[in-house]
Amino acid sequence: MADTKATLTIGDNTKDYDILSGSVGPQVIDVRKLYANTGMFTYDPGFTSTASCESALTYIDGDEGILLHRGYPIEQLAEQSSFMEVSYLMLNGELPDAATLEKFTHTITRHTMVHEQLSTFYRGFRRDAHPMAILCGVVGALSSFYHDSTDINDPQQRTIASHRLIAKMPTIAAMAYKYSVGQPFVYPRNDLSYTGNFLRMTFGVPAEEYEVDPIIESAMDKIFILHADHEQNASTSTVRLAGSSGANPFACIAAGIACLWGPAHGGANEAALNMLREIGTPDRIPEYIARAKNKDDPFRLMGFGHRVYKNFDPRAKVLSKAASEVLDKLGINDPVLDTARELEQIALSDPYFIDKKLYPNVDFYSGVILSAIGFPTEMFTVLFALARTVGWVAQWNEMISDPAQKIGRPRQLYTGPSQRDYVPVAQR
DSSP states (O other), X not given: OOOSEEEEEETTEEEXXXXXXXXXSOOEEOOTTHHHHHSOOOOOGGGTTOOOSOOSSEEEETTTTEEEETTEEHHHHHHHOXXXXXXXXXXXXXXXXXXXXXXXXXXXXXXXXXXXXHHHHGGGSOTTOOHHHHHHHHHHHGGGTOGGGOOTTOHHXXXXXXXXXXXXXXXXXXXXXXXXXXXXXXXXXXXXXXXXXXXXXXXXXXXXXXXXXXXXXXXXXXXXXXXSOOSSOHHHHHHHHHHHTTOOHHHHHHHHHHHHTSTTTTTHHHXXXXXXXXXXXXXXXXXXXXXHHOTTSOOOOTTBOOSSOSSOOHHHHHHHHHHHHHHHHHTOOOHHHHHHHHHHHHHHHOHHHHHTTOOBOHHHHHHHHHHHHTOOGGGHHHHHHHHHHHHHHHHHHHXXXXXXXXXXXXXXXXOSOOOOOOOOGGGO
């Protein structure tokens, strides 16, 4: 049985700190009184060894390749559930029955339209603006259109804001794409699924009816499920940090979008596809694998390995199958996609990749699928943000409801000058 106390000795000063246990995962040392007891802080760049909150949403075991949402394995959710059902699960803690799911889906569907005035907001952006810049700006502006759901102290308003964000994100994302290619906006339709609606708003045109392909719809729904939440990553921590100040939910999600835009976070699938395009054709793969193995070569294979997963990314297993289904369905003759398939097989059998546990990750497969469907690379992170909105909203709601939550205030190890006196400019 594990100790319930951790003892810290600094000189002659010895203090005990509680050891807390979650339902699964590593125990944590409660250091909330550390500064009061010792006058010291902990030093943890990137917060890689620091639990910043208590959460019941998502659990990751990177060594074993496990990802659970509210206790349910991601593989089961992706293969058997729907994005709407996972959204309800994340917000409410339990899977809904049929009637509850139908009611929730109906509510989300009836919130998919955006204020008509918002469409004129897009015209303020340049036509060549990055869709993530548009997404960040428009989502931040939602608080100026929906005043009736910005009071974070009102549970009903929090629920309405949550539903609005989940419902309107596909519409806003599709409008960002349409604006960038000079096509008219396509209004949502209430008889389509959440994912089917997004595909139609993105690729449909007023001149003809758009038919939603069930294989593509299923693959997109899986991508949305697999990106719904991923514990306390950079963008989720940003949403929580912004929310800890009492900021309205639309501002908090806009902050998360801004963080996700970073290439080290949400841009990984775009980087993976760009790498495949650089390789170009399967016959050049050995050259690039040799470069990846060369420590003196700056080239790195993108889409392999993961900061958290030291085993196979469980999300990648699901998308590997979906990628094959989409590529077979579309029958696309693209050397980049042929390169992806060949590189996948080599990486799964090459001892170098196996020993270093550089398995293809979710970004590798999602980039391949999205490219095959027809999304330009600059839309990849937008789709990530669309899916992750569910997790951000659920994390934000959990944080607001947590009585132990305080405004975020990380400490620092100061290395600048000590106090010094000001010298007038004429005497310097």
